[in-house]
Amino acid sequence: MPSLIGSYSLLFGLGCSFLIIFFSIKNFKNSNLFDSKILSFSLLQLLFVVISFFGLILSFVISDFSNETVFNHSHTTKPLFYKISGAWGNHEGSLLLWLLVLTLFISIFLLNTKNQLKDYRILTLLFQQVIIIGFFIFIIKTSNPFNYIYPEPKEGLGLNPILQDPALAIHPPILYLGYVGSSIIFSSALAAMTLNWVSKEWAKHIKKWILVSWIFLTLGILLGSIWAYYELGWGGFWFWDPVENVSLMPWIALTTLFHCVLVLEKKPILTSWVIILSITTFTLSMCGTFLVRSGILNSVHTFANDPERGVFILIFLFSLIFLALFIFFFFYKPDNVKINSFFWLSKETAILVNNWFMMYFLSVILIGTIYPIFLDVISSEKISVGPPFYHKLIIPFLIPFLLAMAIGPKLNWIKSDLRNKFYLFSFLIISLILSSLIIINLKIDFLVNTILISSGFYLFFITTRDFFVHKFQNLAQNISHFGFSLFILSVLFNNIFSSEIITNLKVGETFKSKDVIIFFEKVTKKKGQNYETIIGKFNIVDSENIKQTLIPELRIYNQPNIVTSEADIKINLLSDKFMTMNLVQNQNYFNIRYQHKPFMIWIWASVSIISFGGLISLFKKKHEV
Amino acid sequence: MKNIKLILVFIFLCFLNINQSLANEKNLIFKITKNLRCLVCQGQSVHDSDSEFANSLKIVVQKKIDEGMSENEIYEFLKIKFGDWILYDPGLNKKTYILWLLPILLFLIGGAIIIKFFKINKIK
Structure with a gap:
């Protein structure tokens, strides 16, 4: 009924x-x-x-x-x-x-x-x-x-x-609020184009919608990552999987659009670019739906394969893009009467630089996601594009990006100079020294790491200083940029300092290494509502002599009959202990995977801080200086 | 400034506490298997998977390391056996020129546009 x-x-x-x-x-x-x-x-x-x-x-x-x-x-x-x-x-x-x-x-x-x-x-x-x-x-x-x-x-x-899973129950609605929010931006941009109203007033009005979608998209991606971290049992949170990329691309486009709208809010430059970004953002959201739903992508998350659906979305998407381009070329007449020129050292330039890098990151992800499909279609050769590709192309570019992110907001509109800005330089030196010390002390001989950590620290210090010096001025921007620096640093240190032990253990056995002792105490069986579970009990003593008990689970669901491995995670301010166990066929031992993951909680916290900045900006009455 | 110094010291102390266990040779197998696609799974690396395929491949890789093969030799060996699909790192070759170079080209074009933007502004 x-x-x-x-x-x-x-x-x-x-x-x-x-x-x-x-x-x-x-x-x-x-x-x-x-x-x-x-x-x-x-x-x-x-x-x-x-x-x-x-x-x-x-x-x-x-x-x-x-x-x-x-x-x-x-x-x-x-x-x-x-x-x-x-x-x-x-x-x-x-x-x-x-x-x-x-x-x-x-x-x-x-x-x-x-x-x-x-x-x-x-x-x-x-x-x-x-x-x-x-x-x-x-x-x-x-x-x-x-x-x-x-x-x-x-x-x-x-x-x-x-x-x-609870995180995955609310992940789609939140993510969709972000995706679909971009549809309003799209429609509104088309309407503003048709009426030739792409102006300061429009920018001020659409900025709110951009922020709302941006906040939801950020939180949606965060929830997805947290879910992947504890549910998929591999201890990572981002794998550059096509489905993850597809949610990151509209995020990057939205972030770029937001920065652009800040300029448009001040003066009528970059109008066409804002329009193009509005259209791009929505197109990318739709592409996301298309790529996931059509079953073209090979991924964990794909749970529907049907070519008919793919063809429909593809046709629909192309009609929308066609409509947008039609309006852009035939209705929209940007008045390029007064281009306010601005000096090369100004906030406008900084935002242009932001756009430049963001578009580069976007193109890396876009090309990395669709090129394998493209190659498969034209030459039926299959290649994989995974994390190493993205790391190689993105990480070096993050260095200047972070520096620009620290300095950009310090500049004035139209024209600015660097007098009275001695601290910008001295902080750079401090960051360099600090990260070299860390690197040398911990014997990681990797040049890019040093420079990257320095630039991360640089942004971190500059934004932290602002909290004390400027207090509430530009608070929203500062919070988000601060969050981003924290994010980069946590991800970096997490990557560098993560350690992992994989071993096979029977009940009663002990694993010893110089960092950790794992004692497999017992297994117990329990019954849940729609699954049976085998719970392992492990006593762990780490190098600082802290004792902890971890209880990873193996769940055997009744319908569909699938065995899942539930990780047990002990969350700590500085590091997570993460453990999963798995059945080995026809053996009486379990495959144990124990991971030490520093700063995990800081990764989640920093992303929340980033979106919190957006929230502040949304509720602020006065707009940023 | 005083606050910042305090934070500095604090952060530095935090880092000194982290125990590190980065023995390169031990991690070679992790590093290699992380770069291999588990062919029977969906979007997981061999390292992260517990499927039978992944487990047998881990043993193969360990064997090859013990035989003294270098990282790249192992990749080559697996590439011949399973095809490019298994490697997450698509090396630079004639199939992937566009993949690697197009983003960089776009970056350069972007830079050129920005510089041009300033030149136009100057004339006006």
Whole structure:
């Protein structure tokens, strides 16, 4: 029954789209006032999508297996929480979530822009409706979450156990808020172009939307990484996997766009570039959906393969890009009357440099992600592009990037000089000395590391100084940049100082090395709601004589029948201890993997700090100087 | 400034405490297997995987190290056996010129655009 309601309200929702378009066009031509009918229909559409979404959740909760999606992804013994999160843990449901966020955002947009130009609001709504209709048709035609199965099966197939996890339950909604937020930026940029309103006022207004999507995208990526860290049992948090890259690319584009909009807010330069970035950001979000959903990518996260869907998204994506380019070339007339020239040493230049590097990072990731597909298609040769490629191309460029990030915000708009800025230089020396000391002391002979750590420290010191000297001035920017320096430093030290032991142990055996003693005390068996678990108990004594007990688990899920390895992590301010155990076939010993991972918590904290900076900026009344 | 000095000292002390266990030879097998794709898994390296394929490959790599093969020789050996697909590091060869050089080219073009931007501004 909930499925039936959900299914029909999807159709009604689509119907609303046509009504909205009809009234919008009528209103656009005839009146000077915004027709309140349009807003009502938008809210009605949102209501229908919400009903449809709750219909799906309800089907999951009551385990209605006559619904194909529920049958494929749920099971009666699954805990309630994962029944609910299972609703968007699959292809069909996640698209419905996309649609929900799309309609939600456009409603908020309409409610929030009462003071803006009528034509601008209507045009943004129209462009957004084009996207919404595309998604409606996509869902109804190729991935309807409410398909019937007759006769009704008694039991479902269950949800992949690695997806039965709290972090992964909220990861997709948060990430989608970021992805879909970029659709508003896209529609709004098209509307502003058509009306030739790409101005300071527009920049000020769209900056909020950019920030909202940016914060959600940052948090979404963070949650995904945390999940990968503890659930996949390998102790890493980023593997440059195509699906991870696909979420990082819109993030980079958004970050670049945000910095650009800061310039546009001050004076009308870089207008075309801002427009191009707005379009790029949304295109990359859509590409993300396409690459993941079409099954082209070979990845852990891919859980739907269907060429028909891929073709649909591809056609849809190209029509949107075509629409954007059409407007860009035929409607948009940037007035290049007054180009305010600025001196080479100025904040504008610093932002240009930021854009330059960001675009480079983006191109590395983009090319690294799609080149293997491209090569496979034209020459059917398969190559892998993995972490070494990205590290080699990105790390050296991070050095000047970090330096620019420290110095840039210190410069004035239009023209600036470096008098009274002696500390900029002295801090550089301090950072260099400090990192050389660390490197020499710990005997790591790697030149790039030294320089990279120095530049990380440099940014760290400069931003820390600002907290004391400038207090609340430019606080948001300073927090984010500080977070980034902390992030780079934690990742670096984590990389350099991580250590790992892999060994086979039987119950009662002890492993000894000069750093650590691992004693395998016992195993116990327990029963969870939809799995059985084998819990190992390990006593660990590290080199500082600190004793700790780690209890990694092996879970055997009933449906689908999959064994997962649950890591046990002891989190500490300075380092994490991470342990997993695995069955070895036909053997009475377990494969034990023990990792010492310094600064893990600092990586998570620093990313939170980065997005917190965004949050401050969002709620600040006065804009940055 | 005083605060910063304190923080400096603090951070430095923190680092002195980290016990490091970086014996290069021991980590060679980790380093190599991290650069190999587990062919039966989805998006995992041989090092991170516990599949039978990964485990047998770890043994093979260890054997080759014991035989005295260098890192690159082991990669070459595996490349002949399993194809380029197994290596996460696509070396620079005629198949990957575009992959490696296009981003750098774009970077240079970006720089050129910025410089040009200033020249135009100067004239006006």
